[in-house]
Amino acid sequence: MVVAGSVGSGCTTLACNLAASLSALHPQSAELLLDFGTPVGTAATYMGIAPRVAFAEAVRNLERCDKTYLDTAIAQNTRGLGVLPLFAAARDLRGLNLSEVFQMLAIILSIYHLVVADIGGAVFSEVGQYLLQTADEIVVVCDQSVAGILEGKKIAANLREKIGTRLQAGVAVNHYEPALGVDAAHVGEALGLPLLGQGIIPERRLPLIQAMNGGALAVDALPKDAYSRAVQQCAGLLAGRIWPDSNPEGTRGAAGWLRRWRTMA
Structure with missing residues (x-):
């Protein structure tokens, strides 16, 4: 799961590119x-x-949500990576039953081998807390600003x-600029968490916007760029820790790859 404390940290961009990089390691999943x-x-x-x-709509149609429905309803990119937004309009969240939300998450984990959750700043919501409690790996995205570090x-x-x-968590210092004088090790120490690998995702605004x-995503359009290489390194580390036998078929559903969720009573 990918989380961040401040808007503008690049959490969603990183989550997208990380998901694509993980997907590339096992394209049949x-x-x-x-x-x-x-x-x-x-x-x-992106x-x-x-x-x-959207997820909210799927929850309202819980009885229909089997593999056939999700395969048909969820849009995918050319790599076959599906994307499920939380809602189409904020009003869609009104009246949702939290237990049905958790049931929907359990259904998703029974169908997909790999699920990457971009929670961003919604980490303290009920759903965010549920996902945190049950995550295999958590990537905490932070920049070098005082506000970002405090969050x-x-x-x-x-x-x-x-x-x-x-807890299995690692810090990724995004938009990293050496000239700022705040190194990744300092950020990790301030948060009290280890870095994810080198912990550095370099500032590469221009190529990210071009992609x-x-x-397209940077890891697909510009695989040799410094940003893409850093994300690919993070993906390799996560894959090695969470799926050491490199066998996607053997870890389906509730024992999935990047993260597993348990149904909470």
């Missing part, structure tokens, strides 16, 4: 990106696809309080 960050729906835009259904510290403290010794304007 069924993969899904949950676009639950803020603003909702940007993941699909990937150049138009969503056909990251709040998230890290919440993770330690709620998850305790089961986005072409309806």
Whole structure:
């Protein structure tokens, strides 16, 4: 799961590129990106696809939500990576039953081999807390600003309080600029969490916008760019930790790859 404490940290962009990089390692697997960050729906835009259904709508049609329905309803990019935004309009969240929300998440995990959840700044919501509690791996996205680090510290403290010794989290310092004089190790130390690999995702605004304007992700359009290489390294580390036997068919459903969710009573 990918979380961030401040708007503008690049959490959704990183989640999209990370999901695509993980997907590329096992292209025959069924993969899904949950676009639950803020603003909702940007993941699909970055990937150049138009969503056909949102999570809130799927919850309201829970009895229909089997593999056939989800395969048909969820839009995919050319790589086969599906994207499911939280809602089409904010009013769609009104009246949703939280237990049915959790049931929907369990259904998703029974169908998809790989699920990457972009929670962004919604980490303290009920759904965000549920996902945090049950995540295999959590990537905390932070920049080098004082505000970003302070928000990251709040998230890290919440993770330690709620998850305790089961916590598996790593910090990715996004938009990294050496000239700012705040190195990744300092950010990780401030948050009290280890870095994810080197912990550095370099500032590459121009190539990211170029890729986005072409309806593609940086890791697909510009695989040799420094940003893409950093994301690919993170994906390799996560894959090695979570799926060490490299056998997607052997870890289907509730024992899935990047993250697993348990149905909570």
